[in-house]
Amino acid sequence: MRPRPDRIDRLPEQYFTSLLARVLAAGPDVIDVGRGNPDVPPPPHVVEALVDSARDPTTAVHGYPPFAGLRRVKEAIAERYASVYGVELDPDREVALLPGTTTALVELALVLAARGTRILLPDPGYPDYNSAVALAGAEHVALQLADDGRPEWDAAPREHVAAVYLNYPANPAAVAAPSGVFEEAIAFAEQTGAAIVHDFAYGDLVFDGRRPESFLAVDGAREVGVEMFSLSKSYGMAGWRLGFVVGNAEIVERLNLLQEHNRSGIFVPLQKAAIAALTGPQDTVEERRALYERRRDRVVAEIPGARCEGTFFVWFPLLEGVTFERLLAEHRVAVAPGEGFGARGRGYARLSLATADEALDEGLARLRHALAGE
Numbered sequence: 408m409r410p411r412p413d414r415i416d417r418l419p420e421q422y423f424t425s426l427l428a429r430v431l432a433a434g435p436d437v438i439d440v441g442r443g444n445p446d447v448p449p450p451p452h453v454v455e456a457l458v459d460s461a462r463d464p465t466t467a468v469h470g471y472p473p474f475a476g477l478r479r480v481k482e483a484i485a486e487r488y489a490s491v492y493g494v495e496l497d498p499d500r501e502v503a504l505l506p507g508t509t510t511a512l513v514e515l516a517l518v519l520a521a522r523g524t525r526i527l528l529p530d531p532g533y534p535d536y537n538s539a540v541a542l543a544g545a546e547h548v549a550l551q552l553a554d555d556g557r558p559e560w561d562a563a564p565r566e567h568v569a570a571v572y573l574n575y576p577a578n579p580a581a582v583a584a585p586s587g588v589f590e591e592a593i594a595f596a597e598q599t600g601a602a603i604v605h606d607f608a609y610g611d612l613v614f615d616g617r618r619p620e621s622f623l624a625v626d627g628a629r630e631v632g633v634e635m636f637s638l639s640k641s642y643g644m645a646g647w648r649l650g651f652v653v654g655n656a657e658i659v660e661r662l663n664l665l666q667e668h669n670r671s672g673i674f675v676p677l678q679k680a681a682i683a684a685l686t687g688p689q690d691t692v693e694e695r696r697a698l699y700e701r702r703r704d705r706v707v708a709e710i711p712g713a714r715c716e717g718t719f720f721v722w723f724p725l726l727e728g729v730t731f732e733r734l735l736a737e738h739r740v741a742v743a744p745g746e747g748f749g750a751r752g753r754g755y756a757r758l759s760l761a762t763a764d765e766a767l768d769e770g771l772a773r774l775r776h777a778l779a780g781e
């Protein structure tokens with residue numbers, strides 16, 4: 408047997424891979440309402456920008472792209488941040504282009520945490536952060552979230568903390584940023600030297616008249632941290648793999664350095680499509696948000712205790728004795744079990760609103776039966 412580097416052995420079970428395998432193994436008649444894979448395609452003008460660019464046979468399009476990305480893409484994200492979130496960014500120093508925020512969240516751990524230092528991760532929180540911590544050889548410490556999504560800072564360690572990951576609107580807890588939470592995070596960072604990594608993947612998906620709130624809109628944020636933004640959710644471009652890290656110039660520079668060593672840039676037609684998405688008409692962003700909000704209304708009306716202020720997920724308590732396994736085996740409906748998101752997720756489940764209406768209706772009917780004990 409070939410020796411395995413400890414980096415590989417440290418990796419936790421990939422929650423979504425094993426969940427999907429369990430759901431597929433249960434058979435074709437299962438309705439899967441657990442999986443967050445956007446079901447509305449990207450805007451047509453974005454697809455056209457990709458295709459138009461790909462038709463150009465020159466090396467400028469099909470050769471190696473500039474490693475750190477086209478300047479115009481970075482200007483486009485800066486323009487969007489200014490107009491939508493009221494945040495001014497320097498495209499040259501404060502914006503890094505990455506193939507999706509999954510890559511970003513791993514690379515941020517690599518460029519921020521020395522081996523053995525701590526990274527605080529929200530509990531409940533997005534399981535891919537665990538993989539990032541493991542790859543960096545850092546220590547995973549749970550940052551417990553109270554019921555309103557606010558971190559319990561007083562219970563958190565303050566020594567050797569390299570980074571704190573936060574995520575609002577939150578997956579899976581589906582809460583929007585509680586008021587003052589970013590100020591609290593900045594104070595924690597100033598006192599401990601930790602970097603703040605805010606995952607804004609669902610930034611535009613907030614409901615009930617809330618406005619999207621960027622971490623970088625708060626004074627002092629860019630001195631202590633960065634924000635990850637993704638085209639996956641706002642534009643339905645999950646498969647395209649496009650994301651950004653914006654904010655602290657030193658952290659952005661480290662990401663750009665890492666990218667020179669392990670990525671070699673992003674296909675130019677994808678970058679042209681990103682420009683089209685970010686600078687073109689934004690009506691589909693609102694249509695998408697409104698669609699999820701309508702689905703949210705249907706779901707929370709049916710499931711006792713269900714909650715969702717943003718994201719395309721609903722987080723709800725499971726009644727005593729109603730488990731993921733029973734839902735799957737007896738009721739033929741799959742949700743994402745809460746314990747996979749951390750100890751605080753035990754007894755909860757996540758339902759995805761990125762589910763086509765017909766499947767959502769059927770999944771909801773099956774869940775209603777299960778939760779009613781029928």
Ligand SMILES: Cc1ncc(COP(=O)(O)O)c(C=O)c1O
Nearest residue numbers: 507508509533578608637639650
């Ligand atoms: C909280 C959170 N962060 C990051 C990601 C990764 O998004 P991307 O498609 O940009 O890699 C997801 C995807 O589901 C997510 O839910």
